[in-house]
Amino acid sequence: MSRIDGKAVAAKLRDEVAEKVEHFRRKVGRAPGLAVVLVGDDPASNVYVGAKGKATVEAGMESFTHRLPAATSEGELIRLVRRLNADEKVDGILVQLPLPDHIDADRVIDAIDPKKDVDGFHVINAGRLSVGQDALVPCTPYGCLHLLKQQLGDLSGKHAVVIGRSNIVGKPMAQLLLQENATVTIAHSRTRNLPELARSADILVAAVGRPEMVKADWIKPGATVIDVGINRLPPASEGEKGRLVGDVDFAGAESVAEAITPVPGGVGPMTIAMLLRNTLVAAYAREGLDAPG
Numbered sequence: 135m136s137r138i139d140g141k142a143v144a145a146k147l148r149d150e151v152a153e154k155v156e157h158f159r160r161k162v163g164r165a166p167g168l169a170v171v172l173v174g175d176d177p178a179s180n181v182y183v184g185a186k187g188k189a190t191v192e193a194g195m196e197s198f199t200h201r202l203p204a205a206t207s208e209g210e211l212i213r214l215v216r217r218l219n220a221d222e223k224v225d226g227i228l229v230q231l232p233l234p235d236h237i238d239a240d241r242v243i244d245a246i247d248p249k250k251d252v253d254g255f256h257v258i259n260a261g262r263l264s265v266g267q268d269a270l271v272p273c274t275p276y277g278c279l280h281l282l283k284q285q286l287g288d289l290s291g292k293h294a295v296v297i298g299r300s301n302i303v304g305k306p307m308a309q310l311l312l313q314e315n316a317t318v319t320i321a322h323s324r325t326r327n328l329p330e331l332a333r334s335a336d337i338l339v340a341a342v343g344r345p346e347m348v349k350a351d352w353i354k355p356g357a358t359v360i361d362v363g364i365n366r367l368p369p370a371s372e373g374e375k376g377r378l379v380g381d382v383d384f385a386g387a388e389s390v391a392e393a394i395t396p397v398p399g400g401v402g403p404m405t406i407a408m409l410l411r412n413t414l415v416a417a418y419a420r421e422g423l424d425a426p427g
């Protein structure tokens with residue numbers, strides 16, 4: 135019955151990254167660099183890109199933000215990605231998703247040098263993760279794993295149910311849990327008897343995008359619950375902003391679970407911390423230095 139404080143864990147992680155950035159700077163004579171590319175003016179993406187740039191600078195790294203108009207063609211975007219691939223000062227490249235409809239996100243991600251793919255979405259990194267080789271791992275599931283290990287220590291033999299099978303969250307989450315020797319079940323929109331399945335989980339990860347779908351009676355007493363969902367409810371009255379909630383009915387679940395991440399303040403802050411960490415790892419690797427640990 136405790137809340138997992140993602141904000142505090144992320145702050146500690148960001149401090150550790152900042153120390154290692156300093157070490158890198160002394161050794162190599164430059165700071166690690168992260169390039170973030172935004173196409174169009176989606177307000178949520180704009181906020182995320184701003185937050186990523188700010189966090190990068192706070193960690194002592196160099197931030198390069200490229201804001202392109204919504205009408206940018208796929209070819210132009212790919213040419214920018216190739217320039218960033220060749221740029222010695224850039225260790226990490228992140229193209230903010232979603233992209234406008236006329237651009238094929240897969241083709242753009244394919245163009246990123248896998249060694250600079252700090253989002254971990256390139257098929258080379260997805261493949262490396264699935265066969266257990268060193269990879270740049272998608273930031274959100276990597277952050278979830280970090281929280282789970284902090285909370286539980288050894289995950290070996292535990293039954294983990296991951297609800298959601300996206301390439302960004304669900305699938306890499308399942309791979310990471312498998313690597314930790316958990317017994318993993320992946321559920322999705324066609325899964326039968328989901329409440330019953332969820333109730334068999336020692337670790338329940340919800341990455342669906344449906345507000346408060348997971349109810350208290352879906353949770354095994356004593357389970358650890360990681361809520362990845364970020365959903366905005368309709369505003370209670372005009373002129374207000376709707377409340378942010380996760381995929382789990384937090385108020386009900388809190389009394390059943392042993393530990394649970396709140397929304398906001400759980401998984402969200404971990405995503406940016408892991409992006410910084412991935413940029414650091416990419417920078418060390420590009421310079422032929424040992425992994426920063």
Ligand code: NDP
Pocket residue numbers: 274297298299300301302303304321322323324325328341342343344362363364365401402405
């Ligand atoms: P996607 O929409 O890509 O995937 C959602 C998954 O949920 C799909 O696999 C889908 O199944 C499954 N699903 C949908 N409805 C149901 C249902 N009724 N029962 C069981 N499974 C269902 O979303 P993402 O993975 O990108 O994101 C999931 C959530 O996490 C969103 O709320 C998003 O905002 C949030 N998010 C948060 C981040 C953070 O930093 N905290 C980062 C990334 C995402 P199927 O495959 O069968 O369609």
